Amino acid sequence: MPGAWEPESDFYFDPHTKQYTGQENVLQGWCPAIRSADKAMHSDFIHTAAGEPLYFETSDNFSDLRQRFFELVERCRQVLEWPQERAMSWVADRGIFGQEVFEKVLCDERMHLITWEKGYQAQSWPPAEGVSGSMVIERTRNRADDIRSYHLQYWDRRWPKDERLRQIVVQATNPSGHSIQVAVLTDDTQREPSEILRLIFCRWVQENDFKYLDKHFGINQITSYGVVGYEELAEHVEDRQVRSAEAKALGEQRRQLRAGQGRLLLLQARSEHAATLRHKRIEELEQGPVADQTNKELSRLRKAQIRWQSGKPERQQQIEALSRELAELEVRAETVQKTESRLERLIEEQMVRLDPDKKRLMDNFRVIARNVFYAALGPFKKAYNNYRDDHDQSDS
Secondary structure: OOOOOOOOOEEEEEEEEEEOOOOOOEOEEEEOOOOEEEEEEEEEEEEEOOOOEEEEEEEOOOOOHHHHHHHHHHHHHHHOOOOOOOOEEEEEOHHHOOHHHHHHHHOOOOEEEEEEOOOOOOOOOOOOOOOOEEEEEEEEOOOOOOEEEEEEEEEEEEEOOEEEEEEEEEEEEOOOOOEEEEEEEEOOOOOOHHHHHHHHHOOHHHHHHHHHHHHHHOOOOOOOOOEEEHHHHOOOOOOOEEEOHHHHHHHHHHHHHHHHHHHHHHHHHHHHHHHHHHHHHHHHHHHOOOOHHHHHHHHHHHHHHHHHHHHHHHHHHHHHHHHHHHHHHHHHHHHOOOEEEHHHHHHHOOOEEEOHHHHHHHHHHHHHHHHHHHHHHHHHHHHHOOOOOHHHHHHO
16 A cells, blocks of 8 residues: 555565566576576566565566666656655665666665675775674574574775775675675665665565565466567667667677687697797707607607697688788778667567566565465464474465
8 A cells, every 4th residue: 555665765676587488589688597598577576674575567678677777666656655755775686786877876865775796806804994893693594593693794985986885895704604705885875884784684585585476476477478569569668779789790700709819829829838848848858868768759849849830820820810800890890880779679670578467467466465475474473483384384
């Protein structure tokens, strides 16, 4: 109901992706289940900090996750009738990381973003400046008294790459004593670091709910295999200019040529080095005492030098040929159309979107059923005190 979530200010955002294995020309997206890109349908979910599903939309990969995020937040505000001036914090995985994302967030006083720093490289610990603080996060496992403690030390500072952002470097140690080092980024420079870390390190509650919705409510079902062509979607999607297919093809060709040339150059450098060592050894043997074993080694080294000398011109010709191809490719790249309409390209390729309406309708029922059932499960869950199979028992 509108206003029911008014006290909340912290939310988790993450897409839940279902792989599509059918024959339709569906856009590809990242599928965590197979750790690869494939045809996919995305459901972008918003959960409360307690891990309760609150709002979602079903779509494909026409728009990048970082674009869909801002559009989703605005529609969520409208549907739930949140005041436009209401400030909220959004916790998201590193897939949303990007300079353009933080630029938008920094320009919006109603929004704070908390995410992992992508590509962070661990450094010596503790830092020379000293740690800023420490905390313990407790996680309940299969029953109320089955608690695991995670120890966190953190260094809170301005992000050296962009002083407008805050970086919290964390050395986290699990109950087994294994430590990892990660970094958290946020535009919120006022909030207590312990609150920020607790939010992002407890993001597993959203992942657990995805598993819960899948296992007990069938959220992974595609529901309908109907499709909508992009010519029909033209008035409902925001088109944008993207790198043209021809420019992409030339870029891939350039990458392959450079990789081939790189392998030949590396082989050439290694063979030159080996030839230098052989030549030095040949000189040593020629100046030393004559012996049968020495004569055999000398003969072997001389034959190797002859093979190297005979193969060197051919290898050099291959390198030069690749250089000419790359030069020609660069000339062609200057003349091709650099960008094109993404929408027009998809229409030309006869791409389609899995009809999201029926799935979203059924998933709405699934989420409502989950929330109603979870509320009713509460007293039983506490009394039964077995979180591993409490749903199975109460369901039966």
